[in-house]
Amino acid sequence: MTRPDSTAGLATVTTDADGHFRIPLAAGSYLLHPANPTNNLLPESCNLLPAPESCNLLPRAGVVRVTVSEGVYQDITIRFDSGIREPVPGG
Numbered sequence: 001m002t003r004p005d006s007t008a009g010l011a012t013v014t015t016d017a018d019g020h021f022r023i024p025l026a027a028g029s030y031l032l033h034p035a036n037p038t039n040n041l042l043p044e045s046c047n048l049l050p051a052p053e054s055c056n057l058l059p060r061a062g063v064v065r066v067t068v069s070e071g072v073y074q075d076i077t078i079r080f081d082s083g084i085r086e087p088v089p090g091g
Contacts, residue, residue, distance in 0.1 A: 001023060001025075001031070003028070003030060004029050004065070010025070011023045011025070022073060025068050026070075027068050027069055028067075028068055029065065029066070029068075031063050031064070031066070032065075034060075034061035034064065058081065058082060059081060059082045060080060061079060061081070064078055
C-alpha cells in the first residue's frame with residue numbers, strides 16, 4: 001500500500017482464509033500493490049501496455065487505486081489473472 005505520489009510502503013497485509021483483510025487508513029487516495037502467490041510485488045509499470053517482460057508472472061493482479069473516506073472501510077475486489085483462457089469456438 002502506497003500513496004499515489006510515493007513509493008514508500010505504508011502497510012503490508014496478508015488475507016485471512018476467506019481472502020479478507022483490513023487496513024486502518026486515514027481518508028485519502030492509495031495504491032494497493034497485490035502480490036502474486038510467489039510473493040513478488042508487481043510494480044505499477046506492469047499496468048502499461050505492453051507490459052515489461054518482468055511482469056509475466058502468473059497469477060497476477062494490477063495495482064488497485066483506492067479512495068478511503070473518513071471513518072469508513074472501503075470494500076475492494078482484487079482480480080487475479082491466471083492466464084487460463086477458454087478455447088475459442090471454431091479456432
